[in-house]
Amino acid sequence: MATERLVTLAQFRTQIEQQRVSRQINEIVVHHTWKPSAADYRGIDTVRGVRRYHVGVRGWSDNGYHVMIGPDCSIFLCRPIARAGAHVAGRNAHTIGVSFIANFDHEEPTGYRGLRAGQQAIAALLERFNLGLNAIRFHREFAPKTCPGMKLGLAQFRREVGEVQGRGSRVRPKVVLLPESSVIECDAVVNDGVTRAALRPVVEALGYRIFDHRAEQGKLYLRRRQ
Ligand SMILES: [Zn+2]
Structure with a gap:
């Protein structure tokens, strides 16, 4: 079932605010795709390719990730966040999976324009589910992998999401x-x-x-x- 959709940050905010999510969300788990890398990226076709791989080869019901981020700042809604994902073994029930289309073991995050877009999307998710920066987790904390890439550091990533929050319209009385x-x-x-x-x-x-x-x-x- 094709669920991926390219959205603006404003549409992303509206979408996640309007979606009824009955499962408890405790953490946002950050990933990179590793392959395809940022150099392989071909827009939404790349996202569809990931979904086809997850469904056809892995046998999952849909894309394992809820959100994918392109190097061109594109934000893709993938699996609906109301449903548990398939992105972090043993921890899917109460998490949301956000994946950068990149290989941050080799590709430089500093040259990746989508990094900020991903951090803005994550800031919106934290706000939606009333979570603090510590709720941002890296996949490698829970699996013997480098995901989301050794060129990304968790402390700096959290700090940068905090900076995004500080500039956003987080408090809307x-x-x-x-x-x-x-x-x-x-x-x-x-x-x-x-x-x-x-x-x-x-x-x-x-x-x-x-x-x-x-x-x-x-x-x-x-x-x-x-
Ligand atoms: Zn991962």
Whole structure:
């Protein structure tokens, strides 16, 4: 079954946000294809070739990876992330497999334009599943392989995904308007068109109290006052 699809980063974000995923996702496992290498890359035909190999030779139901990244920055959706992949023995149930079309044992990541695209896709997956940078794992941690290539270092890779996150729109607060209106006194200042107001008086005037504040997720948990 052909499921691969070339998407932009924005489409990738929308896709993963809209997909219902009932399995628990704990980790993103990074791979390289080794063969085909970046030099072998022929666009989506290469992705189809990988799927045909996984289905025809390995006997899997679909491409073993959920996401593949081309050296030209292409992002390919492969196996739906709702379904467990076939990319890391003994660890498929709760992971997502992202594979760079490259051989990073020999090809230089610094000359690989798709590296950043892959890191942006991984940053989006971390955000979608509320995972930290430590949830990024390399295949070689779990198998006697070099995957995703000895020219990639895990610590640096995680750091670079963190840099991508810092620049992205990771925190998207939502504003909810209530049907009633009332005057609430709190300190507020308007700066460059942005209103900054002390939140606690507003929250308490609405009959709630602040239960938990997870700034890194952009989430404020309120509990109705008894
Ligand atoms: Zn691998």
